[in-house]
Amino acid sequence: MSPGMDNPDRSCQRPPFSCIRRSKSADSLASLVTHVTSQAQAVELASYLGLLPKDKQPSAIFSSPYYRCLQTSKPVAERLSLPICIEHGLSEWYSPVVPGTGLFPRPKSALELRAMLPEISPSWNTVEIDPSWRSIWLPPRKGEDLEGIQARMSDFLVRFIYQIETRQDMCHHKNILLLSHAAPIITMCRHLLAQPKLPLRVGCCTLSQFSRGRDTAGGQGSSWEAVLLASSAHLTDQTSLRDWGLEDIVTDDVTGKVVCDVGVPGTEGEDDDTFGPQIYSNKL
Numbered sequence: 591m592s593p594g595m596d597n598p599d600r601s602c603q604r605p606p607f608s609c610i611r612r613s614k615s616a617d618s619l620a621s622l623v624t625h626v627t628s629q630a631q632a633v634e635l636a637s638y639l640g641l642l643p644k645d646k647q648p649s650a651i652f653s654s655p656y657y658r659c660l661q662t663s664k665p666v667a668e669r670l671s672l673p674i675c676i677e678h679g680l681s682e683w684y685s686p687v688v689p690g691t692g693l694f695p696r697p698k699s700a701l702e703l704r705a706m707l708p709e710i711s712p713s714w715n716t717v718e719i720d721p722s723w724r725s726i727w728l729p730p731r732k733g734e735d736l737e738g739i740q741a742r743m744s745d746f747l748v749r750f751i752y753q754i755e756t757r758q759d760m761c762h763h764k765n766i767l768l769l770s771h772a773a774p775i776i777t778m779c780r781h782l783l784a785q786p787k788l789p790l791r792v793g794c795c796t797l798s799q800f801s802r803g804r805d806t807a808g809g810q811g812s813s814w815e816a817v818l819l820a821s822s823a824h825l826t827d828q829t830s831l832r833d834w835g836l837e838d839i840v841t842d843d844v845t846g847k848v849v850c851d852v853g854v855p856g857t858e859g860e861d862d863d864t865f866g867p868q869i870y871s872n873k874l
Contacts, residue, residue, distance in 0.1 A: 628661055631827075631830070632662045632666070634795070635666060635825075636669040636670075637669065638797075639767075649672070649763045649764055650760070650763045650767065651663055651670075651672050651673070651767045652674075652676075652723075652769070653674050653676060653677065653768075654681050654770050654771060655676050655678055655681060655699075655700075655703065655725075656682055659770065659771065662769055667717045668716060673717075673720035675700070676699070676723065677723070677727075677768075678697065678725035678727060678728050679726060679727030679746035680769070680770040681697065681771075683739045684851065685735070686734065686735055686850045687732050687733050687851060687852065688850045691852045691858065692852075692854050692858045692860070693854065693862055694733060695731070695857075696728070696731055700721050700723065701721050704721060707719065724868070726746070726867065726869050727867055727868060728864060729742060730866075731857075731865065735848050739773055739774065743778045749867060776792055783800075790820060791820065791835035793832060794830065796825075796833075797818050797824065798819050798820055800814045801814070802814060802815075
């Protein structure tokens with residue numbers, strides 16, 4: 591238990607989790623154009639979740655702040671009449687920056703997105719971005735190597751689950767929906783199943799679902815069981831999944847490490863001084 595935290599309310603639920611990779615869309619970070627295929631995938635996902643029995647439907651939605659994930663979240667939020675909680679811990683994975691080339695950009699906060707999205711499209715006026723949820727994890731703007739993304743998602747899940755189970759405004763939720771990107775989802779699946787080498791390829795708008803298993807040996811915590819892993823059964827078009835796995839990572843022929851990428855011009859003088867756990871921070 592973290593210092594300064596109250597004892598968890600034992601009446602709180604321990605909700606199952608569903609992890610969804612964002613739907614297919616343009617790769618450019620600046621692109622705000624909704625791809626036709628991504629629209630269809632997101633609508634089919636929303637329809638599938640909306641047709642589940644009420645007690646099986648997600649009761650809370652957490653999305654990566656990147657627009658292509660928000661595009662997927664939007665039809666689901668509309669269908670289920672739920673707000674979207676922005677969580678930077680679910681952000682895309684970017685390999686380390688080449689030293690001296692600057693930093694990667696950081697997506698907007700929930701409050702900024704709440705004001706900005708309706709300006710992009712009036713259709714966002716029908717969806718609420720919940721300002722009460724502050725991101726509990728910030729990825730570093732210098733990027734991450736493979737060990738970094740694995741550590742980020744493992745630490746994020748531990749802190750996220752604790753928050754859901756102990757916050758009085760969250761612990762009533764029975765089903766939690768997380769919308770993220772391929773690499774974060776794969777590493778989350780591996781963490782939840784305690785299988786660090788689990789072979790898994792994740793397609794666009796596929797669904798992975800987990801439920802609480804039995805208590806682990808010694809009664810320390812609980813295990814998780816996979817109900818679905820990267821399932822695309824709810825999607826009509828099985829040819830546009832663009833599945834991706836960690837085996838697709840581009841590595842240096844000599845070092846074997848993930849190839850670095852160039853930072854954003856103009857950020858060379860900026861400091862990457864705010865990243866990691868943010869539970870006690872009000873910055874996001």
